[in-house]
Amino acid sequence: MIELKNITFSYEGRNQGGLRDINLTVKDGECILLCGRSGCGKTTITRLVNGLIPRFYAGGLTGQVLVDGKDIADLTMYEIAKKVGSVFQNPRTQFFNTDSNSEIAFGLENQGMPTEKLRQRVETTAVDLEIQSLRNRSLHALSGGEKQKVAFASVYAMNPDIYLLDEPSSNLDMDAIQDLRKHLKFVKQQGKTILIAEHRLYYLMDVADRIVYMEQGQIAGIYTPEQFKAIKKDERERMGLRAVDLHEVHPQFTSPGVTEDKILKLQDVSLFYRKQAIVEHITLSAGMGEVIGVIGHNGAGKTTLSRTLCGLHNDTSGQFLWNKKPQDRKKRLHRSYMVMQDVNFELFADSVEAECSFGIRNPDKSLIEATMDGLGLLPYRNHHPNTLSGGQKQRVAVAVSMICGKELLVFDEPTSGLDFDSMEQVALLIQKLSAMGKVIFVVTHDYEFVCRTCSRVLHIDHGEQCDDLPLVPDNEENLKKLFSI
Known part of the structure; x- marks a missing residue:
């Protein structure tokens, strides 16, 4: 279980992206979708749960973040990493190696996993996530979407109880997004807890258990998927949210400056x-x-x-x-x-x-x-x-x-x-x-x-x-x- 109790946080030297009076409980095995405008505080919540705040992002913090009843502030980063895996918006920022196999194995090596067991776990990860074609590849030669798949695989290989994902679909093609959706359902069936900060909402409507809508650092609403899908298009756009069903999105056929020449x-x-x-x-x-x-x-x-x-x-x-x-x-x-x-x-x-x-x-x-x-x-x-x-x-x-x-x-x-x-x-x-x-x-x-x-x-x-x-x-x-x- 994840508990955020009376959390208020402001980044040092910044007026945006902080949090005010956040109270949120996430049950084991629950998938929570965090949504809202850029800078509303979605990513900040994930940084609190994985311990990056206040260890790597300085600022004023009050309140408590508890994981399985333990205060994150009392845990070492090594202890947190055993429970919490993070996939960042820009996968390049979390890579430590130059090839895909080494990157997937990196966390396991840091845990001291025996070599043979480590190799088997990397192989199992590639099969489970259907990324065999990305094995033994230079990370520099991968597309943005392929890098994102490797980043997810490196977390999956460590088998954490909690998955934190920040805009994981931002560089993925439509088929890869559906693969991501399938993988999220897969880890959810394993009883894993998922927090996902995302702007593209449509692919998560049958994955998320609750949708937390944020405005200016506060929780402005918590919805079931059914309640969320019932929000009218104009109201949803006023909230700064994107489509929940792409079948309802149509080309506008606007080309104001096109010439025949x-x-x-x-x-x-x-x-x-x-x-x-x-x-x-x-x-x-x-x-x-x-x-x-x-x-x-x-x-x-x-x-x-x-x-x-x-x-x-x-x-x-x-x-x-x-x-x-x-x-x-x-x-x-x-x-x-x-x-x-x-x-x-x-x-x-x-x-x-x-x-x-x-x-x-x-x-x-x-x-x-x-x-x-x-x-x-x-x-x-x-x-x-x-x-x-x-x-x-x-x-x-x-x-x-x-x-x-x-x-x-x-x-x-x-x-x-x-x-x-x-x-x-x-x-x-x-x-x-x-x-x-x-x-x-x-x-x-x-x-x-x-x-x-x-x-x-x-x-x-x-x-x-x-x-x-x-x-x-x-x-x-x-x-x-x-x-x-």
Whole structure:
């Protein structure tokens, strides 16, 4: 059993993400879904249960956190780790090794498990979670979704009583999300207790026993799945929550700036990594204002394509043309801007406001102000980017994409970790960029976001370009099939 008694916590040097007067009891074997806007305190609750607060996140804490009747404050991290396993939003932050086998085995090694038993446990983990294809792989060569699977496996291998998951679906494709759902049901059947902080809600409606909705650091409501699904769409969106049933989400068929003239062309483009073909024979044309969703399974080559479009990956063949003129790697670099899947790689300045003008000559201050305002970043203009939540960091990177004035924009999983409000803000921003005539590629697994932003969908899988689907009313059923809905 987990008990949070009269918990109040505030992060040192931060006004957001803390908790006030939290009282919550989680029974053994219960699955609790924590939901609410970015910064509402979901992740903070998980950090209290795994002991990271106050040991690694400083701040003012009052109240008690009890696990099986023992105060977390009285336990060592080693003792906590025996009971509690954590899967973080960004799996890279919890890796200690360079290959998948070693990472899955790492916790077991620290527990002193005998070698033969350890090997058997790693094998059993791979079979149970159906990730044999990820065995003996370099972590650096895995996609974001594949890394998330390895992170979950490393926790599963240790067989904890309590699983804590922070936005575990943020980098997963639709099939992998269903695998995650199956795995959560599997560990729940084993009697494990699960706390999961999540923005994507639809896949958990038949897994969660209770849904805890949070607002500004407080518990604003606790629902059964039936009560939660009964909340009307407008009210749910007002609460900052995303869809609970993707069958009720429909494409909006908005493409404000699309022109008939094709300014970008890819002619028989193939992508390679270490001399191995990843995707072959891509041929497409894009007009100004087009918003092209790039979809496919984890590891299909979507991110490699996005990096290639921006000149960040050069092991390619075929032709890139802009306005009928060949574009080598340098020209593509000059013309494009990419919002990376892991935004920590592109945040350099010491404040949000400084980040929005970093590396830009003669930045337009009024544009910076308007963009921060439009993305809800003004309250954090003087905050260091690394003190923001994952969703807020994503919005900062998106803001830079609008301010920098590039013609080709690529967004790699731009809604990773975003609540409904932030997802809608990013969708509106992309629509503005489309109206400005930008050519935009969006690498995503997010069906809700595709429905709000894209004019067509490029489907890449099994090493080839499978579909190029215009988003017109007649294609809605085909779109749902591509997303396995």
